[in-house]
Amino acid sequence: MNIFLQVLIVLFTYFLIFYVMAQVLKNNSIVDIGWGLGFVVVAIYTFFVSGIFDLTSIIVTAVVSLWGLRLFYHIIRRNWKKPEDYRYINMRKSWEGRNPALKAFIRVFMLQMLLMYIISLPVIISNSYEGSNPIPWIIPGLIIWGTGFAFEVIGDAQLKTF
Numbered sequence: 001m002n003i004f005l006q007v008l009i010v011l012f013t014y015f016l017i018f019y020v021m022a023q024v025l026k027n028n029s030i031v032d033i034g035w036g037l038g039f040v041v042v043a044i045y046t047f048f049v050s051g052i053f054d055l056t057s058i059i060v061t062a063v064v065s066l067w068g069l070r071l072f073y074h075i076i077r078r079n080w081k082k083p084e085d086y087r088y089i090n091m092r093k094s095w096e097g098r099n100p101a102l103k104a105f106i107r108v109f110m111l112q113m114l115l116m117y118i119i120s121l122p123v124i125i126s127n128s129y130e131g132s133n134p135i136p137w138i139i140p141g142l143i144i145w146g147t148g149f150a151f152e153v154i155g156d157a158q159l160k161t162f
Helices: 003-025 030-050 055-079 086-095 100-128 135-161
Strands: none
Touching: 003 030, 003 100, 030 055, 030 100, 055 100, 055 135, 086 100
16 A cells, blocks of 8 residues: 555544544534644654655654644643634534534544645655655755744744733
């Protein structure tokens, strides 16, 4: 089975678990907690399944994991023991009487699965195929990643303060 199909199955299972938890808790905003962690799952899965432990795979897995774990921690800390986010409440109200559980599965959880899959394609590819010579791209890539990561951390801190 090719890596792209494997990752799709892993993500489907991952989001199915979050969907079941959301139905039990009656809180679809739990999907937000799973967003960052899902990228970590993809990065680590493709890193170990591919068996390619070159510099590019190590760096990609490390930076994606650092970003995803930070986002997971930030959102779980912010949302823990809070009621369902108003966006999901409004969705649930608009779906009332029209199978809201199925609509949540498709429009919230499977949509996020699909988006995560598409966004993760560069991670899947870089972790699953040996590159020719990525060394010239590593430093600029780390600078761009570091800048974005810093903006996200600072922005979250400012939002919390505000």
